[in-house]
Amino acid sequence: MRPRARSFDTGTHRAALTGSMRAKLWPRTTRGGRLAVSLAAGLFALGGLTVIAPGLSELWPWFDLAALVQRPAAFAGLAGAAGLVWALRSWALRGLALFAAIALCFAIPLRGTLPERCPAGAGTLRIAWINAQGARHPEQIVDWIAAEKPQIVGFAEVRRVPPPLAAYLLVHLPYTQNCLGNGHCSTALYARERPVGARALARGDPENRKTLSGAALEYARMGGGGQGRIAAVHLSRPTSAAQQARELQQLESRMPIDADTVVVGDFNLSVRMTLLTRFAERHRLSLVLADRPTWPTVWRGRRVGGLWQIDQLLLGRNWRAKSMRASPFLGSDHRGFVADLCHISAM
16 A cells, blocks of 8 residues: 655645745844844845945936935934844854945045145135025124135126115225126125136026126236136036036036136035036146034024035136135025135146
């Protein structure tokens, strides 16, 4: 008499195999342990995707906005990776999580150049910039400029120069150029010394974001060095990434950008955003880091310390920043900044 064949339940075997594999990978079998592991995996995935997304902005410009939360997301990813190293039983997977955590560490430091000492004898230049959007007390801006005594000041969102500010600029910074050759424009430069040339960088309607809003001044000797130029620009908001890219292309086509160039302005881009960093790399410009974020200073009617530096200073290779100090609160939703530069081409 033949022995009776044992039945084999494929579904039961597959479930047992899956449970065995899960037990080998995840030592936390309690409900709380599984939730902790899931949370760690989610944080790790969030951090990794946020770090990767800006590099894919050429495929879809909106990916660049992930750079705004890249640093906190990278910290979250590190926390998730640490949780996975703790929870995983497989040494191979632990090693993979640890390697990914090290890669996330490279996304945490701020990109850009920190101010540094100037060589002895280098020519110096002090410049200031502010987006005056929402500033209702222009005397605060006048007091700030008078205290800092810059040689060149750039403004954005000054559609009608208030009388106190106009009077001060007329006396102390009388040479000016706005973004239109003929007509009023809210982006402008004011200088103490007469330039040898000036450029209106707008072509069309800058106030309604139909073209780049920017202006430039040129000098035979800028900051005690050789020939150079300074430009002030105001880009569209980052929700219009394609428009921002067009405006940067317009800047490239309407003025030379070389080793003696200085660009200031409200780029509406943080120092981590790919569109800005690639523009700087393309022209070998350094992005200088301020001592604190410049926007926003006001959120829902309350003063805040700021989250991002979107008001930027870009320097050609012949310039070095000795300092870049954000302004106090001046009534605008932006902080301005004052930068001390030195020209090092002749050193």
